[in-house]
Amino acid sequence: MRESRTFLICPKCKNPKSLYTNGAAWWCDCDWVGEKSAVDTREFQVETLTLTAIDWHIIDELVYDFYGHSDDKFKLPHFEMVPHGEWCNDSSHRFNVEPKVGRYAKKDAEKFRKDGKPRNLCNADVMNILCEDGWLAPGEYIVEVCW
Numbered sequence: 610m611r612e613s614r615t616f617l618i619c620p621k622c623k624n625p626k627s628l629y630t631n632g633a634a635w636w637c638d639c640d641w642v643g644e645k646s647a648v649d650t651r652e653f654q655v656e657t658l659t660l661t662a663i664d665w666h667i668i669d670e671l672v673y674d675f676y677g678h679s680d681d682k683f684k685l686p687h688f689e690m691v692p693h694g695e696w697c698n699d700s701s702h703r704f705n706v707e708p709k710v711g712r713y714a715k716k717d718a719e720k721f722r723k724d725g726k727p728r729n730l731c732n733a734d735v736m737n738i739l740c741e742d743g744w745l746a747p748g749e750y751i752v753e754v755c756w
């Protein structure tokens with residue numbers, strides 16, 4: 610679903626909506642912890658993005674449906690985004706998706722298309738493969754983890 614949202618941006622990982630505060634400090638899923646001065650002045654970049662918000666399992670389902678499980682008699686998923694990215698519950702992850710796989714990912718991308726196993730591909734690579742193959746439109750995405 611396309612929508613506009615305003616986010617606090619983590620100074621380290623640049624992820625939106627990933628900052629937490631208890632009033633004395635700020636922290637992020639990436640292990641960044643805010644200085645006391647950052648708490649006092651709220652020195653965070655704020656960004657308004659038009660993006661597509663999707664639930665965490667949508668990408669898993671696309672991969673499962675379109676990337677090679679015909680030779681697997683147990684039909685188990687070969688790729689799951691949340692454990693692959695070591696994501697926690699109630700986190701959000703931003704991707705600028707383009708129809709282009711990085712040159713160092715090309716070999717693993719070809720294998721991924723055959724068997725759905727990510728090998729050294731990161732979640733961003735997988736999103737770009739889905740885009741290159743026409744399953745995802747290019748643009749800003751936020752993948753929301755909540756179960």
Ligand SMILES: [Zn+2]
Binds near residue numbers: 619627640
């Ligand atoms: Zn962070």
